[in-house]
Amino acid sequence: QVHLQESGPGLVRPSETLSLTCTVSGGSLSSYYWSWIRQPAGKGLEWIGRIYSSGSTNYKSSLKSRVTMSVDTSKRQFSLRLTSVTAADTAVYYCSRELGFGSGSYRFDPWGQGILVTVSS
């Protein structure tokens, strides 16, 4: 059974770069898309972007200028970098596997437990 675990700093200074890593266990990264999704406290879910095991990426248009994702299949990890952060980027960040690629049924399962990242000086 695939398990995902986010890791990284819980506190980031304004204007600096948020960096998170998701480690996948119980399965391979190959032939899947992997996504980052965030959720501000008390609010809804926001998809940030995704990366394929080959390294191909897609980002939410409003975040594209600040987001970079990468993948290391040998380590079973994929990563998120978000530059020039502000308080509005404070949220719980989740990583997840995308299912249904090629079928039109794009959904997320499973999800990591999430990591709270606070942007504050």
Place this chain on the structure above:
Amino acid sequence: SYVLTQPPSVSVAPGQTARISCGGTNIGSKSVHWYQQKPGQAPVLVVYDDSDRPSGIPERFSGSNSGNTATLTISRVEAGDEADYYCQVWDTRPDHYFVFGTGTKVTVL
């Protein structure tokens, strides 16, 4: 951008049926997926492709989708079903990708 609208809250007595709507323009032409999120936990997929259930999800969870509204139905509601529920679709327009609904808090009375 494509918008999915859900009622902020739904209240239901134990043993009764909860219905959560997800409204979107011509959503009936899309595959709709539903997630359950309990406090302090990550979302869990409970229904996909409008009405299919992942392994391990009780049959009490079902879904439908037609026209401009998709619906998640929880039959014989239990206290453990109290959670936030989100619908989600894939937006086929370029650079849009994934869209989540606004979320519905289900309260078991």
